[in-house]
Structure formats: C-alpha cells, structure tokens
Amino acid sequence: MTKPIEVKQDAPIVINRTATKSYALQESAIVKWSLITISLLFLALFLILPLITIFVTALEKGWDTYVASITHPDALAAIKLTLTVVLIVVPLNTIFGVAAAWVITKFNFKGKNLLITLIDLPFAVSPVIAGLIFILLFGAQGLFGDWLFANDIKIVFALPGILLATIFVTFPFVARELIPLMQMQGVTEEEASISLGASGFKTFWLVTLPNIKWGLLYGIILCNARTIGEFGAVSVVSGHIRGLTNTMPLHIEILYNEYQFTAAFAVASLMSILAIITIIIKNIIEWKAKEV
Amino acid sequence: MSIQVQNVSKRFGSFQALSDISIDIESGELIALLGPSGSGKTTLLRILAGLEGLDEGAILFDGENITGVSPKERKIGFVFQHYALFRHMTVFDNVAYGLKVRPRKERPSKAEIAKKVNELLSLVKLDNLADRYPSQLSGGQRQRVALARALAVEPKVLLLDEPFGALDAKVRKELRRWLRKLHNEFHVTSIFVTHDQEEALDVANRIIVMNNGKIEQIGTPDEVYENPKSPFVYDFLGNVNLFRGRLHNGKLTQGQFEIDVPTYLDSHEEAVGYVRPHDIHIEKVQTSNDTVAATIVHIHLLGPVVQIELKRDDIDEYLEAEVTKEHFNQLGIKKGDIVYIRPKQLKVFIPEDFSI
C-alpha cells in the first residue's frame, strides 16, 4: 500500500469572479457605477424608505405613546393570537413538508407531477380566495354550515378558520424548499445506511435529517414569516372581532382605518423587526449551508 | 459464503434489465461482473444486495433462499459507485455507522466500536484522517473509507459497484492491487462490477461477462481472454481485428486472404474472423503466399509493446498489430513501409448465431 494521496480532488474551488475577471470582461467604470446607482435608488424608493417610514411614524409621538400602543390590550390579544397561529401552523406544515418531499424525491409513482402541482397550487390562488373557500365549506351557508351550527362548532370567524386559511397559504414553503434539495441528494446515502443495517427511522434521523437541516430550517423560516404576516386569507375568515379573532396584521388594518397611524405603525414596527430578524436568520442559514 | 443466482429476471418498465440469469459462486471467490453500461451488471449486484427487487428467480446464500430478505439481514457489505459517504459525518463516524445503528442488544460498546473502527482505519491506511469529513478527502481516500465502512459490519459478502470507476488511472491501479491483497487476507466472497476489461482481468479470479441482460461467458480471466465464447466477449476483452469474409471449403476468404478454418468444413456462408493484434504475424519479406501486403500507417512506440497501424493493400481496411519491442527492432520497419501480414490465430463466428 502506498501513501495516501494528499490531493483534495473535490475540494471546492472558490473563485472571486470580480477579482479574476479579465480586462475584456469589465464594463467601463461609468457603466458600472451608473448600474449600481440605479439599483440603489430603486431599492431605496421601494424598500428602504418604506422601512424607515414605519419606524419614524411609529416613534413620531414619542416612546411612551409607542409603548402604550403595543401594550394596549387589543394589541396584546392580537400578538397572542398570531403566536398561537404560528405555534400550530408552522409545525403542521413542517411535518407535511418533510413527508411530501420524502414521498416525491425518494419514490417513483404515477401522479407524482400532479402531486407537485397541487403543492404549488396556493401560489396561484389569491389569498382572498383561500379565505373564501373555507367560508364556502364551513360558513353559515356553507356545505357543512348547518351541521356545524347544530353541533355548536365554530370554524369560520374563529381560530380554526384562521388556522385553515393560513395553512392553505403557507403549506408549500417547507416542501418547496426541500424537494429540489432532496432530489439533488438522491437516495444513495439512504441506501448505504440501510445496507449497513439501519432501520428506516434511524436512516431518516441519522442520515437524511442532518443532510437537509439547513434547507428545512430555511423553509420553516419562510413559512413562519408568511404565517405571521398573512393578511388577505385571514381577513376573510376572521370576522374581525377585536381582541378575539384579530391577528397582528388585522389589528394594524383596523388601527390604520381608524386613523390611529401612530398605533398602527407601532404594531407594524414590531412586525418589521420580526421581518428583519427573519432576513438575518435566513442569511445565516445560507452562509452555514454553503459551509457544509 | 457461497451464492447461487437462479433464473433471475428483472424488468424496468419495458426495458429487460436481466433475463434468466443463473450463476454459482463459491465461497471466497473474487468475481468481476464485466460488461458495457446497460448490460445489467449493476442491477444484478443491487439485486444481490437486496437494494432492488427481482421479478423472477431466486437468490441463495449458502443454500438458503434469501430472495425476499431485506438488505439489513443479508450480511452484505455494499460499496457504492460514488461511495455514498455520509457527508455530514467524519471518516470515523462513517465507518462506525453500521455498528452504531444496531439494536441496543446487539450493539457493541463504545470502546469496542472505537477499537474496531481504528483497526479498520489503519487497515485502509487512513488512521490519521479519522476526523476529516468526506469533502476533505481525495477520491481514493473516499473509496477506502467506503470500503472500511462496508467491512465494519463484518459482511459475509462484499459487493462493489464500479469501485474504481471515478478514480484517476494511477490511484485506480494501486487500489486494484490493494483490493486483491485485502481479499487474500479476508477471504470474504467479493463481487465487483466494472466496465473496464483490464480491471476485471487483473483483479478477479473469475469473470462474468454480461451483455444486454444476459451472461455471455463465465470463466477465469485466462479462459475468457484466450477463448472467448462469443464475438461480443472477443470484442469487449481487448482490441480485435475483424476479417469479414466468406466460408468456403474450410477456408475463410477475404480479399486476397484465404485462411484455413478446418472446423467449418461444411459451412458456406458469411463469417467474421476475430484476430487479436498480437496474433498478427508481420514479415518484411514475403515468405509464403498466405500473407497479404499492407502499408504501415502509424507506429505507436511506447513501453515494451509496439502498436502498428496497417492499411491492407488488397482491400480498403485497416488493421492493428502488436509486436514486442525486441521483435520490432529485429524487423527494422518504419512508417510507410510495405510489410506482409497473416493472422497466426483466428476465431470464426458466423454472424447469424450472434448479433453484434
């Protein structure tokens, strides 16, 4: 046996494009800087200024008003409801996403493309329609309306309706993040694990999950952001009962329409902070995933 | 462990991957499954491992029918073509995996696992890389990790899918030698898939040549190389010159060639003669009338064997001949020379019997 060869054959080669660019592939400095300026101006107008508006308006009347706005009982109730929705919807969608990605990427079966289309469907459906369909099912005049009324079960204009509508809008996120990733990874590592005597559950836990963890987390983060912020679908099914069925975005709407701008933007600023945190976590995940 | 493959067939949709395959493998053999891609060799290997189901037939390990048994319970070690190392585990954890996932009752203690893994790692000369991740290893190192991982579960059969396929030529040669050495030490029945005839001839003690889901020939490297049973085997194992001609009165005629083939005395039909490059006799001066003239087109001088490309003068066909350097120097020929050639040994196949 000879000495192990020390060449890292598949070591990733990182090339900094801009650093290695030959002269012929550079635009002139004028073109470059005008493109950068256009981009930054565009982003300023559409992203940065709106973000600043939120915080400036929220704090316009001072810190005390701000704190009062976000500690108002209705605001707290909205925050609590939103958290409840997140705690139920996100885990459900995560399990669904993993199961759907598993069946789609590890097996071949008839109707697979149909299944993928069904998973993509919510992206083509307006959130308002997402709310409408649950009214048609469970509303007073809906398909199950009489039965639900007779049994005194409330779905629409109550928490279950909000959950259903939110799930409809947010369930694709985890699955869509995982499917391409697991497709790329194939089944050989799972096969190797099983050929070495591991059970199906151990294979998933020890081999599949560590391989997909960043993608999974990424999907969860996106799903979470949309769950917190979903407005149209929830607006239809919630019934806007203050302190009871108002999620944070709905609470913002009510405050805004009542010209309580400072209060509206105060709650909005909380959600913006959550959004910024989401983006930061997302970037950390991307950075981690690249490392692996 | 001995292995019997009995009348195994397998279809993928409309594609017949294996048709009626039967093989007997004795305990301790080192077998090469040789064939071009799509010949069914990898499918057969995966069926042996239990990674793929079969449509008909049976697989017996030591006389026991294990056709429906899961890969877990087959006591096999499988080395995947692209290694399938667990990318998020270190080399150590990869090798330890098969022991760690055993049910609690059968699982060795942590110390025992560590001892076993370290033994294996020193066997594959990777002890100093135990903490590395697969992405930090070279192809040859990954291959050895895969091998150590498969050996850790003490398999009764070692199955290797194109074990050297993804490696460069030099590493490949080393690992080949090393696999044979390993096999000599452990004597575990081993089967490897390859499309490289040189690899099969070099490593295996028996070769199973496959094509289109069927077995073309089973035999020792010597047998299949020296005495191919079909044109396919002839063609697949090494270079070959084709003499497409006509059989008549026990002679194969092509152009000015008339070659004696006494076994086909009564046949009068189209036939193809197969001649290995080293079975082409070359002379500078015509000594008998069973030779034909040819022009040297190219001489490839490298190593102990000289390859000579020739163009026949009687018909528009090219030939390849091989002579030793010594003989080449004795002949004293150069590019552009006219020489006289004849096949020293020729095997005739009648095309209707075989489809190439």
Next chain:
Amino acid sequence: MELTLKKRNKKTIIPGFSLTLGYTMLYLSIIVILPLSMIFFNTFSMSWSEFYETISHPRAVASYKLTLGTSLGAGLINVVFGTIIAWVLIRYEFPGKKIVDGLVDLPFALPTAVAGIALATLYSPNGWVGQFFDFKIAYSPLGIIIALTFIGLPFVVRTVQPVLQNLSSEVEEASASLGANRIQTFTKVIFPELLPAMITGFSLAFARSLGEYGSIVFIAGNIPMKTEITPLIIMTKLEQYDYVGATAIATVMLIGSFLFLFIINIIQWVTNRKFNQH
C-alpha cells in the same frame, strides 16, 4: 387519481412510501382539494345567465383590466430593475453590498399589510416621496403598481441571481476573444442565458400580483371602476354576504391564473428548447 408505485420501485428498500404518501394526500385533500372544489361546486349551482351577469358587470370588468394592467406594469418594471439589481449584486463590489443583498428579501419577510400602510404613507400626496409629484401616486393605479413592484421584486432578483452566478465566464471570454464588444457579448451571449430565468421571475411576480390583496388595499383608494382590484371585489361581495357573486368572480380569477401559468409553462418550454439544447 391513481397513485401507485411504478413497477421499477415496487420493491424499493427506502421505507415510508405508504405513510408519507397517505399523510400528504390526506393533508392536501383537507386543505386544498376539498375546499377549492367548493368554488366550482358553488359555481355550477348558478345559472349561466346569473353567472355571466356577475362576471361581466362593468365594475368587475374594470377590475380585471386594472388587475391585469397593474400586474403587467409591475412585472415589467421588476424584470428590468430586478435583472439590473441581480447583475450589480453578482458582478460588482461596493460598500454595503451584503446588506443590500439581504434587503432584497424584505418583501418576502414583511407582512403585506405592513408594506401596504408604509407605501401608502410614503407615496400619499403629502408623504415623503409623494409630495414631490404634482400628480397622485397613492390612491391611483400608479400606487397599485408601486405596491406590486414591492411585492414582486425578490421573485425576479432571486431567480436571475443564481443563473448569473453560474454563468461560466468562459463563454464571455470566448465571445470577447472572437472580437465582440461588451454590449454584443451581453445581448448575444449573456442575455439569452438569462432570458428563461427572467421569464420565470416575471411569471412568479405576475402570478403573485394577480391575487395580491394586503399591500394594495391601503394604497389603492379602492374607488369603484378606477382603483378597485378583483380580489377587493370578492372581499366586498363577501362583506355583503353575496357568496354566490364572490364565488363567480373567484372562478374567473382562478381560471385566469391557471391559464396564465399554463401559457408561461409553454413559453418556458419553448425558450428552454431554443437556448439550452444540449
């Protein structure tokens, strides 16, 4: 619907097929198939004339035009600027690039209602930006386009970016070595490679725009016939307990969206064949 394993993997050793397929189908049935079928079920319970009258009401028709027009406008703006932004983020170095790159995801992360009130405030006649224009931005179709541009931007940037990243510099060098100038190289070599991604980005943004509600209601002004988008018509009908009318309009929207996705798929198929024949 028939969902059975193809023969190929009937005896696959990867476990969990029935479990995961069963769970997936159950979930989809409860969340998607059953509820969505209600739309068509309810529509079929309407008479044709009733249905036609609802969907061809001038207010509804005006909303279709508005929704399509503003979605198209915002989509085109995003294709142009989104591609420029993607280009700048991949090809150039400048201070603050990392932050800008992260910020592009803001529309994905920020609740639509929050974006809606922020944009409405910013572009209202006395807002920071609105005050500089002597025509109305908020409370006009222009405002809707602004909101949809905000919503759709990351779709274009994030689909074009990876394609640009993976574009081999060799083809550009080849083009330059063959005597092409920078503009020729861009239009003849880079642009064709980017086009499929641009179309994908556009269609994702456009599809999202067609159904968008949250960010628009605050900035649109919601004046019937002028700035009333189709999802808002559904909303209004629902508030008047006109479920039948709402369902009819929803049917039009769904069919419109599916038709659009179908056409886009064909276009993508054609461009992929044209530019990426391997």
